[in-house]
Amino acid sequence: MTILAVGSIAFDTIKTPYGEANDLLGGSLTYFALSASFFTDVNLVAVVGEDFGDAQMQTFKGRRIDLQGLERADGKTFRWGGEYSQNLNSRETLFTELNVFDGFRPKLPDAYKKADIVFLGNMHPSLQESVLEQVEEKRLVGMDSMNLWIDITPTELRSVLKRVDVVKIDDSEARDLAGVYNLRKAAAAVQGLGPKMLIATRGSHGAMLFNAKDMFSAPAYPLEDEQDPTGAGDSFAGGFFGYLAQSSTIDAATLRRAMIFGSVMGSFCVEDFGTRRLERLTFDEILARYRSLKELTQFEDA
Amino acid sequence: MTILAVGSIAFDTIKTPYGEANDLLGGSLTYFALSASFFTDVNLVAVVGEDFGDAQMQTFKGRRIDLQGLERADGKTFRWGGEYSQNLNSRETLFTELNVFDGFRPKLPDAYKKADIVFLGNMHPSLQESVLEQVEEKRLVGMDSMNLWIDITPTELRSVLKRVDVVKIDDSEARDLAGVYNLRKAAAAVQGLGPKMLIATRGSHGAMLFNAKDMFSAPAYPLEDEQDPTGAGDSFAGGFFGYLAQSSTIDAATLRRAMIFGSVMGSFCVEDFGTRRLERLTFDEILARYRSLKELTQFEDA
Numbered sequence: 001m002t003i004l005a006v007g008s009i010a011f012d013t014i015k016t017p018y019g020e021a022n023d024l025l026g027g028s029l030t031y032f033a034l035s036a037s038f039f040t041d042v043n044l045v046a047v048v049g050e051d052f053g054d055a056q057m058q059t060f061k062g063r064r065i066d067l068q069g070l071e072r073a074d075g076k077t078f079r080w081g082g083e084y085s086q087n088l089n090s091r092e093t094l095f096t097e098l099n100v101f102d103g104f105r106p107k108l109p110d111a112y113k114k115a116d117i118v119f120l121g122n123m124h125p126s127l128q129e130s131v132l133e134q135v136e137e138k139r140l141v142g143m144d145s146m147n148l149w150i151d152i153t154p155t156e157l158r159s160v161l162k163r164v165d166v167v168k169i170d171d172s173e174a175r176d177l178a179g180v181y182n183l184r185k186a187a188a189a190v191q192g193l194g195p196k197m198l199i200a201t202r203g204s205h206g207a208m209l210f211n212a213k214d215m216f217s218a219p220a221y222p223l224e225d226e227q228d229p230t231g232a233g234d235s236f237a238g239g240f241f242g243y244l245a246q247s248s249t250i251d252a253a254t255l256r257r258a259m260i261f262g263s264v265m266g267s268f269c270v271e272d273f274g275t276r277r278l279e280r281l282t283f284d285e286i287l288a289r290y291r292s293l294k295e296l297t298q299f300e301d302a
Numbered sequence: 303m304t305i306l307a308v309g310s311i312a313f314d315t316i317k318t319p320y321g322e323a324n325d326l327l328g329g330s331l332t333y334f335a336l337s338a339s340f341f342t343d344v345n346l347v348a349v350v351g352e353d354f355g356d357a358q359m360q361t362f363k364g365r366r367i368d369l370q371g372l373e374r375a376d377g378k379t380f381r382w383g384g385e386y387s388q389n390l391n392s393r394e395t396l397f398t399e400l401n402v403f404d405g406f407r408p409k410l411p412d413a414y415k416k417a418d419i420v421f422l423g424n425m426h427p428s429l430q431e432s433v434l435e436q437v438e439e440k441r442l443v444g445m446d447s448m449n450l451w452i453d454i455t456p457t458e459l460r461s462v463l464k465r466v467d468v469v470k471i472d473d474s475e476a477r478d479l480a481g482v483y484n485l486r487k488a489a490a491a492v493q494g495l496g497p498k499m500l501i502a503t504r505g506s507h508g509a510m511l512f513n514a515k516d517m518f519s520a521p522a523y524p525l526e527d528e529q530d531p532t533g534a535g536d537s538f539a540g541g542f543f544g545y546l547a548q549s550s551t552i553d554a555a556t557l558r559r560a561m562i563f564g565s566v567m568g569s570f571c572v573e574d575f576g577t578r579r580l581e582r583l584t585f586d587e588i589l590a591r592y593r594s595l596k597e598l599t600q601f602e603d604a
Binding site: 017086087181182183184185202205206208215216217218219222223224225226253256257259260261287290291294296297298299300301302 | 319388389483484485486487504507508510517518519520521524525526527528555558559561562563589592593596598599600601602603604
């Protein structure tokens with residue numbers, strides 16, 4: 001089972017109350033792919049610049065990540081800088097240099113056109129839709145987005161939403177997209193735009209899955225030592241879709257387990273700067289935290 | 303089994319994005335007592351003024367609430383006014399008139415001096431401690447507090463914390479009390495001050511129980527129609543301690559069920575202004591929502 005994942009690879013400069021780091025390998029697709037590759041094969045479509053070297057390639061090597069779709073363009077790789085508030089729940093963007101990502105037109109290698117799951121990372125909705133045009137066979141389509149696209153490309157966003165099964169955004173984005181504050185009403189409105197499912201992530205408060213009429217609340221693992229939340233949502237998505245990709249059936253129970261694996265992967269991501277924690281993570285640690293989340297939430301009937 | 307509960311009764315004026323209401327029966331003890339009385343007998347110690355009439359008394363009548371400890375003083379009842387933000391997670395106090403509550407010195411009727419559970423509502427920690435001085439027998443002591451006392455009476459607060467088993471405050475108050483942002487570290491610091499257990503409520507994000515080394519995350523029920531969050535935390539406490547009071551044993555599993563009953567009662571409170579929803583609530587509705595919270599959070603082993 002394979003995921004086709006399209007999105008951004010970047011160099012990140014990050015400041016949090018717990019430290020700072022420059023030129024970390026980042027970008028939503030990097031986190032997604034590293035996370036999903038613990039569960040399934042990932043075919044990666046992205047663009048990097050001339051400054052993307054062996055050190056960065058090493059991060060992907062030796063994992064279930066195929067790099068045939070990694071395009072190398074003239075110029076510099078996408079760069080982003082951000083600084084987090086004390087509670088890590090909000091951040092300020094210090095700079096965004098799109099560089100080669102500005103001209104990115106995703107082009108799928110032939111081998112990528114049949115995928116089990118397609119994941120459209122956060123980018124211009126027209127680019128997301130152009131990926132779907134190239135896909136010949138798929139079982140499920142997931143997508144991410146952000147306030148920028150909700151605000152400036154509402155028509156294009158609605159067009160791609162009609163063609164996806166799962167949209168993963170944070171709860172405030174879901175509210176903005178729906179134009180209604182109540183999260184249940186917002187979920188119903190988003191589902192009315194096309195996706196059968198909405199995953200509304202809530203940072204350190206966990207995430208909600210709205211699947212047709214079914215609701216599931218996944219807890220966040222209460223970390224004792226947060227370092228950097230960058231990429232946590234993308235790591236969540238990697239765990240969620242990665243687990244689904246390797247599942248023979250996708251029913252309500254599978255989706256709930258996938259949400260927990262999502263929460264597990266998001267929580268590990270926050271434990272160190274950039275991708276460092278994901279890089280040294282083991283599958284045994286993933287399973288142990290899954291069990292911890294079960295222990296954290298179980299209670300008996302009244 | 304009986305709870306002795308001491309705290310404030312007030313008239314509230316409330317504005318939310320969904321409406322407004324004047325001179326509602328409120329105060330933390332009112333919500334606590336109404337909520338707890340679905341589970342157990344509540345002996346209530348509070349003060350009201352001359353403006354507290356039959357209409358208000360009717361709210362308590364016909365319930366498992368004993369009013370022998372309700373003192374009537376010369377003057378007006380405590381009045382509070384507040385206005386909530388769009389997301390209901392923050393509010394601005396419009397006015398506070400302590401009135402008769404300013405001179406409140408809790409005095410327990412003899413019949414109240416043996417209690418199963420003692421709940422010290424949010425008030426000056428010296429008043430809380432004066433209640434404990436009067437209690438002759440108890441199984442468990444719970445308390446609430448707020449930023450005001452954390453800031454202006456830290457010594458008195460620490461004195462009472464040494465004598466209680468459970469402190470229920472919101473997560474930001476727990477962080478302030480501990481002087482550390484991370485919630486797990488804050489919980490350990492609060493436990494180091496005396497209480498074996500910390501309940502950190504998180505508004506629409508649920509609540510956490512830190513019980514010795516055990517952690518439990520209780521979800522919030524995702525409401526489709528919030529109206530007014532006033533009293534939700536007090537209703538949570540009423541459900542939690544009310545359920546414990548009627549339990550023959552208080553072990554880890556009992557405490558988790560109590561957290562869920564707390565979340566259930568808090569969620570109902572928000573469905574209408576003031577105490578209106580609690581007043582028309584049935585125990586069957588409570589049990590149905592308990593089951594809904596179980597359905598909302600259950601997932602299988604990996």
